[in-house]
Amino acid sequence: MSVNSLDLGRFKSIEFIMGAVLVGGIAFAVLFSHWLFPGGGSEVNLAMRLTPPMTEASFPFGTDPLGRDVLARVIIGGEISLKVGFYSALGAVVIGIIMGLLSGYYGGFVDMIVMRFADVQLALPFILLAITFIAVIGGGLNNMIILLIISQWVQYARLVRGSVMSLKDREFILSAKAIGVRDWRILFQHLLPNLLGPVVVLMTLNVANNILLESSLTFLGLGIDPVIPSWGGMLAEGRNYLQTAWWVSVFPGLAILLTVLGLNLLGDWLRDALDPTGRTSR
Amino acid sequence: MSLQPPFPLLSVNSLDIAFGSNRVVKDLSFDLYPGQTLAIVGESGSGKSMTSLAIMGLVHYLNATIAGGNILFRRSTDSAPVDLTQLTDRQMRKIRGKDISMIFQEPMTSLNPVYTVGDQITEVLLLHGDYTRATARDEALRLLRLVRLADVESLLKRYPHQLSGGMRQRVMIAMALACKPKVLVADEPTTALDVTIQAQILTIIRDLQKELGMAVIFITHDMGVVAEIADHVVVMREGEKVEEAAVEPLFEQPQKAYTRALLAAVPTLGSMKGQNLPCSEPLVIFDGADVVTRGEATVQDTVRVQEQPIVRVDNLVTRFDINKGFWGGVSHRVHAVENVSFDIYPGETLALVGESGSGKSTIGRTIQQLQESTSGEIVFSGKPVSQMSRSEKMTLRQQVQYIFQDPFASLDPRKTVGFSIAEPIHTHQLLNGRQNVSQRVNELLERVGLKPEHAKRYPHEFSGGQRQRICIARALASKPKLIIADEALSALDVSIQAQIIHLMMQLQREEGLAYLFISHDMAVVEKMSHRVAVLHLGQIVEMGPRQLVFDTPQHAYTKKLLSAVPVADPKHQRQHLLLDGDIPSPIRKVGDEPIVNPLNEVQPGHYVSHSEASAPL
Numbered sequence: 001m002s003v004n005s006l007d008l009g010r011f012k013s014i015e016f017i018m019g020a021v022l023v024g025g026i027a028f029a030v031l032f033s034h035w036l037f038p039g040g041g042s043e044v045n046l047a048m049r050l051t052p053p054m055t056e057a058s059f060p061f062g063t064d065p066l067g068r069d070v071l072a073r074v075i076i077g078g079e080i081s082l083k084v085g086f087y088s089a090l091g092a093v094v095i096g097i098i099m100g101l102l103s104g105y106y107g108g109f110v111d112m113i114v115m116r117f118a119d120v121q122l123a124l125p126f127i128l129l130a131i132t133f134i135a136v137i138g139g140g141l142n143n144m145i146i147l148l149i150i151s152q153w154v155q156y157a158r159l160v161r162g163s164v165m166s167l168k169d170r171e172f173i174l175s176a177k178a179i180g181v182r183d184w185r186i187l188f189q190h191l192l193p194n195l196l197g198p199v200v201v202l203m204t205l206n207v208a209n210n211i212l213l214e215s216s217l218t219f220l221g222l223g224i225d226p227v228i229p230s231w232g233g234m235l236a237e238g239r240n241y242l243q244t245a246w247w248v249s250v251f252p253g254l255a256i257l258l259t260v261l262g263l264n265l266l267g268d269w270l271r272d273a274l275d276p277t278g279r280t281s282r
Numbered sequence: 283m284s285l286q287p288p289f290p291l292l293s294v295n296s297l298d299i300a301f302g303s304n305r306v307v308k309d310l311s312f313d314l315y316p317g318q319t320l321a322i323v324g325e326s327g328s329g330k331s332m333t334s335l336a337i338m339g340l341v342h343y344l345n346a347t348i349a350g351g352n353i354l355f356r357r358s359t360d361s362a363p364v365d366l367t368q369l370t371d372r373q374m375r376k377i378r379g380k381d382i383s384m385i386f387q388e389p390m391t392s393l394n395p396v397y398t399v400g401d402q403i404t405e406v407l408l409l410h411g412d413y414t415r416a417t418a419r420d421e422a423l424r425l426l427r428l429v430r431l432a433d434v435e436s437l438l439k440r441y442p443h444q445l446s447g448g449m450r451q452r453v454m455i456a457m458a459l460a461c462k463p464k465v466l467v468a469d470e471p472t473t474a475l476d477v478t479i480q481a482q483i484l485t486i487i488r489d490l491q492k493e494l495g496m497a498v499i500f501i502t503h504d505m506g507v508v509a510e511i512a513d514h515v516v517v518m519r520e521g522e523k524v525e526e527a528a529v530e531p532l533f534e535q536p537q538k539a540y541t542r543a544l545l546a547a548v549p550t551l552g553s554m555k556g557q558n559l560p561c562s563e564p565l566v567i568f569d570g571a572d573v574v575t576r577g578e579a580t581v582q583d584t585v586r587v588q589e590q591p592i593v594r595v596d597n598l599v600t601r602f603d604i605n606k607g608f609w610g611g612v613s614h615r616v617h618a619v620e621n622v623s624f625d626i627y628p629g630e631t632l633a634l635v636g637e638s639g640s641g642k643s644t645i646g647r648t649i650q651q652l653q654e655s656t657s658g659e660i661v662f663s664g665k666p667v668s669q670m671s672r673s674e675k676m677t678l679r680q681q682v683q684y685i686f687q688d689p690f691a692s693l694d695p696r697k698t699v700g701f702s703i704a705e706p707i708h709t710h711q712l713l714n715g716r717q718n719v720s721q722r723v724n725e726l727l728e729r730v731g732l733k734p735e736h737a738k739r740y741p742h743e744f745s746g747g748q749r750q751r752i753c754i755a756r757a758l759a760s761k762p763k764l765i766i767a768d769e770a771l772s773a774l775d776v777s778i779q780a781q782i783i784h785l786m787m788q789l790q791r792e793e794g795l796a797y798l799f800i801s802h803d804m805a806v807v808e809k810m811s812h813r814v815a816v817l818h819l820g821q822i823v824e825m826g827p828r829q830l831v832f833d834t835p836q837h838a839y840t841k842k843l844l845s846a847v848p849v850a851d852p853k854h855q856r857q858h859l860l861l862d863g864d865i866p867s868p869i870r871k872v873g874d875e876p877i878v879n880p881l882n883e884v885q886p887g888h889y890v891s892h893s894e895a896s897a898p899l
Contacts, residue, residue, distance in 0.1 A: 171692035175753075178650050179706045179760065180679030193696040276740040277695060 015269040022262025026255070030078035041072030041229055050245045062247040064237065074251050077229035082259070083141065084214040084230075085207040088148035093203050095149065096156020101187045103157065104164025111161075118154040126151055126213075127220075134222040144223050148210050159202060163195035197271040204267035208260035231256050289359065291316050291497050292337070292382075292465055297351035297367075299332050299341060299521075305349065306332050308521045314465065319491060319498040321512035321529075323505065325544075325775035326746070329521040330501045334467045337499065338384050339366055339374040357381060357464070380410045383458040385451070387470040392454060393442040399426075399453050400438030406460040425456040429486055447638075448479035455486065462494065469501045476637040476802065481846040484511055503775065505548045506805075506848030509533060517541050529852045543568035547780040548850045549805035551832075558829050559583050560631065560810055562787040565780060577784065584629035584790050585812055590664055591625035592764050592796050593649060593682070598622045598658035600644050600820075604869065617868050618644040620820040621658070621878045626764060629790065631797040633807040633828075635843070636817035639868050642800045645817075646766045649798070650684045651675065680710045683757035687769035689749035693741040699752050700737030703727070706760035726755040730785060747778035754785065758793070766798045771806055783810060804847045808832050813887075816840045819868050821879060826888030836890040 029036075045067035053062035053070070061070035103114035133147050167173060168191070176186050215232015217223035226233055231252040238249025290313035299307035307329040314320050324330045335341050337353055354363040355377070366374070378384075386392045394402060403422040407413045413421060419438070426434040429452040442450055451471060458466055468487065472480040488511055491498050500511055508515055508529065515532045517524045517540070525538045536542045546566035554560070560582040564575045600619040603612040619641040626632045634642040647653040649660055651667070660667045662678050670678065683706075686692040693702050703723045706712075713719050724734035730751040741749055750770065757765050767786070771779045787810065789795055801807050807814060808828065815825040816839065824837040835841045870876065881889035 171686040171688055172694045174652055175684060175686055175692045175756075176694070176705070178652060178679065178684040179709055179756075180676050181705060181709050185709075190694050190697075194694070274696070277742040 013269055013272070015265045015272075019262045019265030019267075019269060022258050023266060026078060026259055026262070027082070029075050030082055033072075033075045033079060037069070037072040037076060039072070041069055041076045042227065044068060050241070050248075052245070053247045053251075061251050062245070064234075064248045065241060065245075070234075070247060070251050073229040073234060074231070074255050077231050077234055077252060078255060080141065080224060080228060080230035081211045081214060081232060081256070084145060084148065085211040085259075088145045088152065088210045089203050089206045091145065091149035092152040092206065093156055093199065095153040097160050097192070097199065099153065100157040100160025101164055101191060104161035105168055105183070105187060105191070114157065115161075118157055121151065121154045130217060130220075130222055134217075139223060141224055144214060144217060147217075148213060152206060152210075155202065155206075156199060159198060160195060163198070164191055167191055167194055193274060196274055200267045200270050200274075204260070204263040207263055208256065211256055211259070289356065290314060290354075291356055292499075293354045293363075294333070294337070295352050295354065297333070297336060297353065298349040299329070299336055299346055300349040301344075301346050306346065306521050307336070309351070310518075310521075310523050311351075312516050312523070312526060314497050314499060316464070316497055317491070317495050319488075319500055319511055319513045321500045321502060321508045321515045322518060323502055323508050323515060323544075324518035325503060325777065327520060328518040330518050331469055333518075334384065334469050334499060334501050337366065337382065337465075337467055338378055339369065339371075355381070355465075379406060379463075380461045381463055382465040382467060383461070383463040384467040384469065385454045385458050385471045387473050393450055395442050398439055398441055399445070403438075403453070403457050403460060406457050410461045421460070422456075425460060426453070428459065428490065429453075429456045430482075431456075446479075447475055448482060451475060451479075451483055452486065455483075455490075459490065459494070463496060465497050465499065466491075467499045467501070470503070471500075472507065473502070473504070477804070477846040477848075478637065478842060480507075480848070484848070487511065504848065505545060505776070505850040509850045509852045509854070510848045512852075517544070533850065533852055539571065539573045540568050542566075543573045543777065545850065546573070547777040549776075549780070549783075549803075549809050550850055551805040551808060551844070551847045552849075553805075554808050554828070555833060556829070558827070560787070560812060560828065562784060562791075563809075565784050567781075568777070580787075580791065582631075582787055582790065582812070584794065586628040586630075586794070589628050591627050591661075592663060593798075594623075594625040594661040595645070595649065596623050596659045596661065598645065598648060598660065599656045600641070600648050600653060601656045612872055614869050614871055617820050617870055617876055619648065619655075620876055622817075622820070622822055623658075624815055624822070624825065626796050626798060628763065628796055629794045630813065631790065631799050631811040633799045633801060633811035633814045634817055635801055635804060635807050635814060637802060637843075639819070639866075640817040641820035641868065642802075642817050643768050644820075646684070646768050646798060646800050650682055650766055651678065652684075676710070680706070680712075680760045681763045683760060683762040683765045685750075685753050685757055685765060685767045685770040688773050689746050689753055690741075690773075692753055693749060693756075695741055697740075698737065699727075699739055699741060699744070702741075703737070703752065703756045703759050706756060710760055712760065722759070726759055727752075729758065729789075730755045731781075745778075746774055747781065750774060750778075750782055751785070754782075754789075758789070762795065764796045764798065766800065768800045769802070770799075772801070772803065779806070786810070804832075804844060816843065819866060819876065821876075821891065822881065822889070823879075823891040824889065825881065826885070830885060830888040836884055836888070 047067065048059065048063050049065055049067040051059050051063040053060060059069050059071070061074065064070055064073070099114050103111040129151060130147055134143065137143050173186060173190060176190055212232055214223055214230060215236055218226055218230065218233045219236040224230065234252035235249050241248050292314040295311050297307055297310045298305060310333060312320065322330045322333060332341065332346065335344065336348060341348060348367045353366040355366050356363045400419070400422055403425060404418040407418040407421055422438060423434050426437055431437060431449065431452055445453065472483050475483065484507065487498065502508060512529045515529055516526045519540055524540045525532070525536065532541065533545065536545055543566050562580045562582055564577045564579055567574050567576060598619055599621055602616040602618060604614050604616060622645060624632065634645060636642045644653060648655050665674065667678065700723050703726055704719050707719055707722060713722055723737050727734055727736055732748065732751055744752065771782055774782060783806065786797065790797065799807065799811055811828050813826065814828050814831045815822050816831065816837065818839045824831060824835065824840045831840065835844055879891040881891050884890050
């Protein structure tokens with residue numbers, strides 16, 4: 001990637017500061033969660049079940065139907081959620097970009113193969129794919145990430161392919177070709193930086209989506225062991241108590257919201273920072 | 283209140299237009315009289331287009347504001363003038379299109395692609411005039427005939443994409459004339475068109491103006507067009523009026539230094555008459571206050587004919603398949619290049635001239651290996667490209683460089699200028715070590731008249747002329763023998779164009795470069811080239827030393843091209859007889875091969891094709 005086009009002065013933007021504080025804070029808390037909560041947030045305490053927040057000093061976010069600490073579970077649950085969200089989006093981006101670049105740039109046979117794969121992918125309903133995949137390969141964190149990558153690289157590939165097709169006939173690409181610049185340099189040094197903007201935006205949206213997908217898979221029993229806390233899982237659990245104990249689902253929901261907000265801010269900032277003309281920023 | 287004629291139809295009084303705090307038009311005043319053609323001429327950034335938009339009441343769509351002054355418009359002798367800057371949008375809509383109408387530069391985008399020509403013209407008529415559907419149709423037919431279009435009945439049912447650029451611009455003019463406007467504002471209406479089509483459109487505008495007695499405001503950057511069409515001229519620079527005069531005194535005795543510099547920079551067709559070699563003339567520069575002359579005239583005697591040609595093109599054919607049928611079959615082909623042969627010697631400038639669709643760019647791209655040829659051979663330093671190994675092809679890409687038309691599009695917007703210039707050095711491993719490379723980049727920047735500190739900046743921080751200099755520096759970086767300049771000067775203002783021509787000729791003398799100069803601009807070609815090849819529909823119709831081709835053109839098409847070039851002299855009379863018809867299309871059905879006309883040598887080195895007698899052009 002074009003690190004040389006990053007201008008350090010651009011770190012002084014409000015998007016970067018807010019995004020970095022949000023994402024950094026959450027990541028920091030999650031990183032040290034086991035040190036903060038050695039019990040892993042799974043101590044059941046039925047006597048204290050459904051304690052509202054701010055009533056007991058030891059349970060600032062209240063407790064869930066089994067009397068477990070919501071704060072501890074939100075922070076520990078972040079680990080699974082962030083892992084799923086980030087790794088799957090990252091994997092999908094890398095595969096999608098490579099496939100999209102190749103198929104858009106070379107066209108012809110390569111394009112046909114990649115796009116037929118993509119069509120098959122888009123034709124399969126996600127849940128059907130998920131059930132089949134988990135049934136054959138088995139559940140667990142890693143398999144879930146692989147499943148999400150498989151189902152999502154197509155979006156990036158199509159986005160990148162479209163941008164490449166419109167960029168590759170532009171004169172600066174032709175002029176690089178005329179000079180004799182090697183294909184991989186044209187792909188990664190000229191095309192990639194010019195199409196990264198929308199990819200970054202799509203990726204920030206996808207992280208959020210993946211956190212929620214993990215929860216629906218877990219809810220269906222296809223994902224991770226429901227005993228291990230995750231944001232999506234907690235949302236699903238809290239659904240039944242929404243009218244009587246809002247805090248069970250609101251706090252993990254808030255965690256997702258803040259993560260996504262932070263990522264979006266960072267994404268906007270990155271898109272602007274990568275663009276030397278500053279067109280997209282005001 | 284009735285005025286004695288002549289009274290101004292439209293008067294602009296100390297007009298100020300601003301984008302935020304940035305004033306783009308400053309204290310501009312001029313009057314437009316009935317039946318007059320007023321040309322507003324200036325280079326990019328002079329505020330000429332903003333002025334035209336202000337008259338149309340459209341500036342606020344671009345987020346600009348009218349900061350001061352007024353534009354008074356008088357519908358008839360006895361009506362009170364209205365200030366167009368004070369009208370509401372609703373009131374302005376009644377004037378726009380009816381009393382004042384406008385034609386734009388780009389005929390490709392100013393017609394709506396999903397409606398037929400007939401729909402679009404009748405819409406204007408129904409909106410502003412007392413017409414029923416039936417009478418509107420008749421009126422539309424009359425208007426299309428007025429702009430000299432043939433077969434108007436069937437034209438009404440056609441869509442914009444089925445028309446050529448020249449036809450679309452005529453439809454635009456017909457629409458603009460629909461309500462018999464008193465003022466027609468034409469913003470660079472011929473800039474996007476080929477010269478022969480430009481000549482037709484100018485003739486139509488001039489004739490119609492006489493017939494209908496309307497006043498025309500003609501915005502342009504082209505002094506030749508001004509000389510051809512205008513009665514009165516306003517010269518603008520950086521938002522201010524520099525000079526205003528009737529057309530003949532302006533060209534004969536320009537009062538202001540800027541106007542003199544502008545006129546001096548215009549390449550004039552015929553200026554090289556009788557001279558055998560191109561000549562690099564001294565640069566006339568406006569330095570903000572006065573005209574300065576830099577450098578001296580140098581004859582460009584750089585061709586080394588005794589050496590082997592750098593590039594020889596033998597019977598080159600390039601075709602593109604289009605219109606894939608339902609089963610994937612090819613139904614039509616673009617015959618971009620048909621059986622073209624020529625060679626370029628070291629230190630020589632060979633110009634390829636022709637109009638759009640003549641295949642001139644395709645030839646350049648095929649030589650640069652950006653395009654596969656269908657048949658024929660390109661021989662580079664004695665070796666055919668088809669027999670070259672990978673590494674020899676790489677050498678070719680080092681020794682032949684390409685400069686594109688649009689300096690805004692040909693540099694990667696995300697890379698610094700230094701990176702772009704160093705790219706060929708890295709690609710061909712010409713130098714080692716960061717230090718050496720950056721030193722070479724600095725040298726190259728100075729070579730093309732820029733500063734070493736510019737290397738750290740991005741392309742968007744430079745003007746068009748500076749960017750084209752960067753492109754030249756980049757081309758020089760790999761120490762080429764041949765530079766293919768594909769319309770490299772067309773997007774630039776004339777004064778910048780003159781500077782780049784000067785630079786290119788200087789580099790030719792100092793580095794012994796050869797140029798393949800691809801252009802549609804006959805005047806620039808005359809200035810720069812040693813030999814000229816005229817292309818028509820992918821074939822060379824005439825080729826020879828510049829002097830012979832320009833002074834004694836033999837082929838009808840060459841004569842037609844030469845007569846269509848606007849001459850920056852209001853006294854020059856154009857020969858109109860040659861300028862009918864549209865540019866034919868190079869697209870043909872499969873199996874319908876074009877006739878390849880052989881070239882005959884009429885004088886030593888001067889070749890003319892036979893097609894003259896057989897095909898009417």
